[in-house]
Amino acid sequence: MKTSDNSISRKDFIRNSALAAAGLTLIPQIMAASPFLKEQSISASGKLSLKNVRLETGFEYEEGEVVSTKTGLFYIEIENGKIKNITPNQPNAKAVDAKGMLMLPAFKDMHIHLDKTFYGDKWQAVRKRTGGVKGMIALEQKMLPEMLKNSTFKAEKMIELLQSKGTSFARSHVNIEPTSKLDSLKNLQKALEHKKKSFGAELVAFPQHGVFYTDSVPYLKEAAQMDIDFIGGVDPFTIDGTIEKTIDFTVQLALDHKKGIDIHLHETGESGLNTVEYLIKKINENPSLKGKTYLSHCFILAKLDKVKQEEVAEKLAEAQIGIVSTIPFGSLVMPIPALYKHNVTVLTGNDSIVDHWNTFGTGSVLQKANLMAQLYGFSTEFLLSRSLKLATANILPLDDKGVQQWPKTGDHADFVLMDASCSAEAVSRISDVKSLIHKGNVAY
DSSP: OOOOOOOOOOHHHHHHHHHHHOBOOSSSSSSSSGGGGOOOOOOOOOOEEEEEEEEEEEEEEEEEEEEEEEEEEEEEEEEEEEEEEEEETTTTTEEEEEOOOOOOEEEEEEEEOOOOOOOOOOOOOOOOOOHHHHHHHHHHEEEEHGGGGGGHHHHHHHHHHHHTEEEEEEEEEOOOTTBBHHHHHHHHHHHHHHHHTTTTEEEEEEOOTTTTTTTHHHHHHHHHHSSSEEEEEEEEIIIOSSSSSHHHHHHHHHHHHHHHHEEOOOOOOHHHHHHHHHHHHHHHHSSGGGGGGEEETHHHHHSSSSHHHHHHHHHHOOOOOOOOOOOOOOOOOOOHHHHHTTTTTTEOOOBBBBSSSSSSOOSSSSHHHHHHHHHTOSSSSSHHHOOOHHHTTTTOOBBBSSSOSSSSSTTBBEEEEESSSHHHHHHHOOEEEEEEETEEEOOO
């Protein structure tokens, strides 16, 4: 790791990191904060100053190949939730000492279900599934009334887990169907209100039990008038038995209320491809939805031959439809490199964290970036550093030529301080998050 003249040495960096790790202390409400951020709370005027902050400044090359990342230490001033100044380091200044920790953009979990989880409650593993997705719908109809009784509390606990992993923003799908009606949404909104100073979110009205399979239409129409951002959907052919009718309804509801669209698509057969192609057609007919429409999972892409993958990726890019992938592996390795090649927006999330759908889920989207790097052989300094964008919703400290592009004066003060020397190491080692700042507030 090459450092510039105003950097601390690698030896000192490791020593200070160890000291920082050893000095963790508990703070109220949130699990833990590293010692350099308990030295000074944010002033009444919303000001915070940090010294010895490590930022990436460029790439080091050998024979045209990126072999390391250059960094330096800086002094950063925050005011009213934004970065006010970034200046050369002032090691003797009266400021919070970041101890050479690496500053990276805060992480974003762009596909999660904060409204229904066992997290924060009694441990339960997934039980044997019967009856496919419709069997799971029947199970949910039995479970949800009980789960809703303390769903606000559990959502808050899950938010705290995400914060401990460096995430300060989530796109959460929230059940809108005849069993929950609008209760799941209202309960989650309470949790988000309690956490509004330290966590941000956008919400997807999600007809988990089908739009028409169970009559979710009146509840979706009501939710669309509330404080939500996207109209959701799930497997229109498998659940509703119709692609066109369900997509048409979803698109029209989004248009009527100026919302985005985010549809779960698990189908891997012909109906999956037909759904993708019909959605592309509808978005091209309604260009105001370009850049505001996403397909979550979209496993059908993993089942296409390479020529068809490239063709569909090109069409998705043209329609500005993004893919939100949980980076599955096994028999469903997604064509993420092809999507990147055609400039399709790719996001990720944890999806379910310890619920009746999934026993696994750590809360870390940095782990998702690490998994992507492993699956596609992104093992060089350059490719590892690029992989960070999966965790940050496409914000990177350096552009592809090594020019610093983040942070800039005026940016929102949303960042993590990490026990890592550079982005590539953070992704490769899933490095520890020591602190999280959200809009200038110490969130973790």
